[in-house]
Amino acid sequence: MDKHYGQIVELVIRKGGYSISEIARLTVINRKTVYNWFNQKYLKPEIIYKIGCVINHDFSVEFPELFTKDHFSKQNKEVFMNTQGGSNNEMPENIAWKDRYIALLEKYNNLLVKRLGNEITL
DSSP states (O other): OOOOHHHHHHHHHHHTTOOHHHHHHHHTSOHHHHHHHHHOSSOOHHHHHHHHHHHTOOTTTTOTTTOOGGGGSHHHHHHHHHHHOOOOOSOHHHHHHHHHHHHHHHHHHHHHHHHHHHHHHO
16 A cells, blocks of 8 residues: 555644644744645655654654654754754744734634535535
8 A cells, every 4th residue: 555645744743733833833844835745645754754853753653664763763853953953033922923823824714614615515
């Protein structure tokens, strides 16, 4: 059976209770890119590894063909995170407000989708 890497990663993220905004912020990319990752059948191991490091998840369980348990050891993750150097010059309180705003926009978008779905089925 062929795996859909993007769907597996999305499932792990959602089960972990992470929002798309959090993943985007933690990986220093935009939300659209995260959604694009979810739609890709194959993802680069580097992307999966980066996500695993930021959400503290061992993807060697889901992808034993790509990773070993050693890849996600505490020491390896710390080395990886320290070499990423994603500098963010925003003040922490600004980041918190931006995250809240984006989360609110996502909720509003979900409500619109539900409402439009209900109107179409009527």
